[in-house]
Amino acid sequence: MRILAVLLMLTMLPVASAKEPYKAKPGVAGNITSVGSDTLGNLMTFWADRFKGHYPHVTFQIQASGSSTAPSALTEGTANVGPMSRELKESELNYFASTHGYEPTVLVVAIDAIALFADLHNPIEGLSLPQIDAIFSITRYCGGEQPLRFWHQLGLEGQWANKRIQLFGRNSVSGTYGLFKQKALCNGDFLPTVNEQPGSASVVQSVAYSDGALGYAGFGYKIAGVKTLPVSPGDGPYVKPSMVNIASGDYPLSRFLYLVVNKPPGQALPLLEQEFIRFILSEEGQKLVERDGFIPIPERLIRRQLNKIAGDV
Known part of the structure; x- marks a missing residue:
């Protein structure tokens, strides 16, 4: 089954609340480079601005030039997050896997x-x-x-x-x-x-x-x-x-909207990327989803995404 079909079924299942207020952690600093979807361009900017309010020493570079630019930027290491408004193509998965030896991690962050x-x-x-x-x-x-x-x-x-x-x-x-x-x-x-x-x-x-x-x-x-x-x-x-x-x-x-990251199997994401995604999936981050005209993701999907960035599910 394709990712979208599986996740649509999950949206219909009841689950305990997973949305929580975001709590900042110490030691978060560095640069996040985002290359990908124009559809997610405004939302990425909203997330970045609010995230920098929690972490003044984090900087962002956001290039919203289209979903097809995300896989190559992640594969070649010129971006550490890749927003996409579609699923990855087989050729894009193969290109990434041939370079890194594993497939990228795909996270659902909003519905559109x-x-x-x-x-x-x-x-x-x-x-x-x-x-x-x-x-x-x-x-x-x-x-x-x-x-x-x-x-x-x-x-x-x-x-x-x-x-x-x-x-x-x-x-x-x-x-x-x-x-x-x-x-x-x-x-x-x-x-x-x-x-x-x-x-x-x-x-x-x-x-x-x-x-x-x-x-x-x-x-x-x-x-x-x-x-x-x-x-x-x-x-x-x-x-x-x-x-x-x-x-x-x-x-x-x-459709679902995605954020794609490079995470080796069995390993957690680096602290900066992990906290940014944890913020996106928090109550605060999902309110920004709604503010930008999209639909927050169901709670079961939030828990599934949090498990992905912490380690293998």
């Missing part, structure tokens, strides 16, 4: 979703996954009967009838791009007319200021002037991208 953003005044009620695929892809592997290029093909009338759907999305180094390709395009190919943006914020801003636009980006990036669209897996009812639906896994484009 990819949302479909449209103009606030667009009357569309929602989209099914086959429709989304027929809009964004050239392959239509999800079963769409025909390409969907105009809003009238989705039942819109009046001033919307002849408007072309202007498409916005992430670039190929982004975990958001990869997950959307997997879940919404059934691993098909994007249309060349999708305007690729360097970050989720720029996707949403482009949708807000472009006539007839539709874009995909991280759920936490909603701004004034746009709305998020409910999504149906197929013929079933639309599911809103609400925090409850995302946390339960009912929303079709839900």
Whole structure:
């Protein structure tokens, strides 16, 4: 089973409380270099700023250039934490293992979703996954009967009838791009007319200021002037991208967000990295998750992650 499927099952199991207030330890100092997900860029900054409040002698370098940059930076030792908005690919795991002799440690730190953003005044009620695929892809592997290029093909009338759907999305180094390709395009190919943006914020801003636009980006990036669209897996009812639906896994484009670290088997992480992750998983760190528009992880998953950084499970 893939990591995501296993962890989704764990979220449904009851467990005693694991979230605790963070308590600082003596002797924590040094530099943390983070290379990876743009989706987690703001949250990494929030975590870093608050962590430095506990430890003034800790410095951070945060590079949010896309999830695909995290595995190579960790493998080559140019970063000690790698935020990612998707699972590691087999090739990335193999590259790391061939260099270090073991696989990296993958930690779940938050829950997110990819949302479909449209103009606030667009009357569309929602989209099914086959429709989304027929809009964004050239392959239509999800079963769409025909390409969907105009809003009238989705039942819109009046001033919307002849408007072309202007498409916005992430670039190929982004975990958001990869997950959307997997879940919404059934691993098909994007249309060349999708305007690729360097970050989720720029996707949403482009949708807000472009006539007839539709874009995909991280759920936490909603701004004034746009709305998020409910999504149906197929013929079933639309599911809103609400925090409850995302946390339960009912929303079709839900995902976990990860932090990847280099931890040799049977060994604990170095004190600095271990305390930073312990802070992220604390009550204080998970409140920052919610502040940034994401969803805190369930308590059972918190305990599982704490076990990972202390030693082998």
